[in-house]
Amino acid sequence: MRIPLIIQLAASHRISRYIRATMLFILMITGYSGTVFANQIEVITESPGQGSMIIGKLSGNGRVFVGSQELQLTRNGYFVFGVGRDAPPEVTINAKFNTEEKSLSIPIKSRHWKIERVNGLPPSKVNPKSKAVLARITKEARLVKAARNRESEMEYFKMKFIMPAKGRISGVYGSQRVLNGEPKRPHYGLDIANKTGSKVIAPADGVVSLIHSNMFYSGGTIVIDHGYGISSTYIHLNSISVKNGQKVAQGESIGTIGATGRASGPHLDWRLNWFNTRLDPQLLIND
Numbered sequence: 001m002r003i004p005l006i007i008q009l010a011a012s013h014r015i016s017r018y019i020r021a022t023m024l025f026i027l028m029i030t031g032y033s034g035t036v037f038a039n040q041i042e043v044i045t046e047s048p049g050q051g052s053m054i055i056g057k058l059s060g061n062g063r064v065f066v067g068s069q070e071l072q073l074t075r076n077g078y079f080v081f082g083v084g085r086d087a088p089p090e091v092t093i094n095a096k097f098n099t100e101e102k103s104l105s106i107p108i109k110s111r112h113w114k115i116e117r118v119n120g121l122p123p124s125k126v127n128p129k130s131k132a133v134l135a136r137i138t139k140e141a142r143l144v145k146a147a148r149n150r151e152s153e154m155e156y157f158k159m160k161f162i163m164p165a166k167g168r169i170s171g172v173y174g175s176q177r178v179l180n181g182e183p184k185r186p187h188y189g190l191d192i193a194n195k196t197g198s199k200v201i202a203p204a205d206g207v208v209s210l211i212h213s214n215m216f217y218s219g220g221t222i223v224i225d226h227g228y229g230i231s232s233t234y235i236h237l238n239s240i241s242v243k244n245g246q247k248v249a250q251g252e253s254i255g256t257i258g259a260t261g262r263a264s265g266p267h268l269d270w271r272l273n274w275f276n277t278r279l280d281p282q283l284l285i286n287d
């Protein structure tokens, strides 16, 4: 009587699976309600350093602040912020719940920055003085600032980012530039050198918030909004193949590498921002 035995076994197997699933379900329900109603702040990003984008999660019904700045929460309680190149060794996140307040201090690893000295540059390239050029620089800076300050509720910042181009890393975030002996603003991008025309792709999903064919410093420029203040910037582009407001998917072509604007050779300068704080895009790739 082989067949009934098999049926019996299958049936008992189904029953035990059903019981196990039920028990698991009960555990999930109790565990789940336990986390939802406990007021808690949690940092998800592991060992953040200067220039890091930091993702966290709030459990319970409350508001989250870093310093005096309130962070917007996603539907599921996630928040994101960034710490700049010169961030102090500790940053405190405060959460205000209905009846209690909680704070969480997170250590920020200090990093060492390279110093790049460049001498013998024509003074006009180091310090542009023409009124028309200065007006153009101001106008363009305002456009970029507006794109970076957009507030949107997209959760693409949580994606695992990929490199936006292939090539040799020819410059890193944070290096201090001393031009003709004069300390200038640090370099905030990751430079990826490759031939003019090499493909540039979106490292994560987002919406294009700015395109410009030729800015004074940055040449062909794209800004992509990944949500909640996180945006990424692509400069010195030779061509742009996306439109303002366009939704882009990770891996999708957005343009090509060039040497437009103030660039010494063809490369992509890739940047990451949390509103006006400049972050290190390489930290999204290295972990």
Ligand SMILES: [Zn+2]
Binding pocket: 171, 187, 189, 190, 191, 269
């Ligand atoms: Zn650069």
